[in-house]
Amino acid sequence: MMRIGQGFDVHAFASGRKLTLGGVHIPYEFGLAGHSDADVLAHALCDALLGAAGLGDIGQHFPDSDEQWRDADSMELLAQVVAKVQQAGWNIVNVDATIIAQAPRLKSFIPRMRERLGQVLGLSDSCVSVKATTTEHLGFAGRKEGMAAMAVALLGQRRRGDG
Secondary structure (H helix, E strand, O other), X not given: OEEEEEEEEEEEEEOOOOEEEXXXXXXXXXXXXXXOOOOHHHHHHHHHHHHHHOOOOHHHHOOOOOHHHOOOOHHHHHHHHHHHXXXXXXXXXXXXXXXXXXXXXXXXXXXXXXXXXXXXXXXXHHHEEEEEEOOOOOHHHHOOOEEEEEEEEEEEEOOOOOO
16 A cells, blocks of 8 residues: 655744754755744655654644744654654655745755755655745745745555564
8 A cells, every 4th residue: 555645834034043954954044933943844744754644744743832842853853753654554665845945046955955854764865856946036935035845755555574
């Protein structure tokens, strides 16, 4: 059996914060506002994986009302999601994600994002797709007020004896 899940996340830009996407620090004048490190890419992937496994969403597992998640490293949250998905009897087959931002330009950072995500997801780079697009100056992303990410994940049911 196979299942597909989709995820979406959005955060506003904020002064005085680091910009982290897919576990990679991106030099930029703004970071993203949020309870955790606000890594929109990791958050969208968490929701895609949780959705595919029928395990709810990131807010149910790591609520922003819980101080233990303040300034949390989203890659650690993603690792916990991976463990939950595996405990529920699923293997991650592949993921595909798109970052939506007018700025900064992300092309040169994408290979490192794919590598970092692959390490946490237990996947080769060829099974982790990350893309970036602009909104041609339309909407909040086009006005450089923040960024968003969307992701899909494919899961396969684990067979007996699978690690």
